[in-house]
Amino acid sequence: MESLQMDFKIEYTWDGFPVKHEPVFVRLNPGDGGVVMEVSAPFFNDPPAPLGEPGKPFNELWDYEVVEAFFLNDITEQYLEVELCPHGQHLVLLLSGRRNVWKQELALSFRVSREETKWEGKAYLPWSYFPPKVTKFNSFAIHGSKDKRNYEALYPVPQHELQQGQKPDFWTIEFTAWENLPVLHRLVSLKFKSGIQGLLMEVNAFFDDLPTPPEYADQPRDGPWEYEDWGLDELMKPFIQYSMKKLRSDKCDLKSLPCVF
Numbered sequence: 001m002e003s004l005q006m007d008f009k010i011e012y013t014w015d016g017f018p019v020k021h022e023p024v025f026v027r028l029n030p031g032d033g034g035v036v037m038e039v040s041a042p043f044f045n046d047p048p049a050p051l052g053e054p055g056k057p058f059n060e061l062w063d064y065e066v067v068e069a070f071f072l073n074d075i076t077e078q079y080l081e082v083e084l085c086p087h088g089q090h091l092v093l094l095l096s097g098r099r100n101v102w103k104q105e106l107a108l109s110f111r112v113s114r115e116e117t118k119w120e121g122k123a124y125l126p127w128s129y130f131p132p133k134v135t136k137f138n139s140f141a142i143h144g145s146k147d148k149r150n151y152e153a154l155y156p157v158p159q160h161e162l163q164q165g166q167k168p169d170f171w172t173i174e175f176t177a178w179e180n181l182p183v184l185h186r187l188v189s190l191k192f193k194s195g196i197q198g199l200l201m202e203v204n205a206f207f208d209d210l211p212t213p214p215e216y217a218d219q220p221r222d223g224p225w226e227y228e229d230w231g232l233d234e235l236m237k238p239f240i241q242y243s244m245k246k247l248r249s250d251k252c253d254l255k256s257l258p259c260v261f
Contacts, residue, residue: 005029010067010141014151015166016159024067024141024152034126039067043086043119044143054088054112057105061091065143067121071134078131086119088112092129 009023027038044065052058061083062068072079077098083091090110094103109124139154157166191202 008139008154010139010152010154012153012156014140014153014156015162016156019152024139026067026069026139026154028069034124034129037069037082037084037123037125039084039119039121039123041067041086041119041141043114043117045086046143046148047145049087050085050089052089055110056089057091057108058085058089059091059105061085061089062142064089066141068140068142070138070140071130072136072138073131073133074136075133076131080125080129080131080134082108082123082125084110084112084121084123086112086114086121090123092125094129094131 006028008026008028010026011019011023013019021042024039024041027036029036029038047064050058050061050064064085064087066083066085068084069082070079071082076096078094078096081091081093081095083093088110090108091104092106092108093101094106095101106129110121111123112119112121114120137154141152142150144150193200193202
């Protein structure tokens, strides 16, 4: 599998000022079964450790020292929130719309190693936790107590958008300061081979298990792009359906053509 590893550094406060310590490092490494999320961060030990058992979910973990990652579908506003604590607790939330939690405290494989001034963590995020078609990503780091609470963001609120007296509210930042995220799954592979009777096209693609179109398999249909497919002017489906169109430079002949698939 081709490596899709992505590395990020949280170098700014939530409102766009440089952090005054070594930046928090976040790595995402997608695989066949999910995404490995790795964190390397300064250890402030402020606030003190949550009372929950290490390795278990802990509600309202955002009130403690944490590194967070958010994976968003910006069309449906469904997103996955992952919170990792240097003391070993974690919190995984699935949300649909702003502040609308519909699943929480999901199980997570999470390991932590900690030194006096630094901690590292590794979590395994199954694909089943992610919303379909993740398009945006942001990551945050929080530490400190009371008036010394520090909020840091990978993609902060642009300073020209800040309002006078505005306070850090990640529920707002989540929807205003995202960046596009490259695909997290295995890349689609296409192969074309010429033959006596025509062109052979082979597809090797990640299967997202979206709803099956209502038409029979092995039959052409219009509009398979409404379901799981890949582009070009020929659309093939993991459900053994396809669409072939005859095109000219100025228009498309909408008659469906037969295909051996």
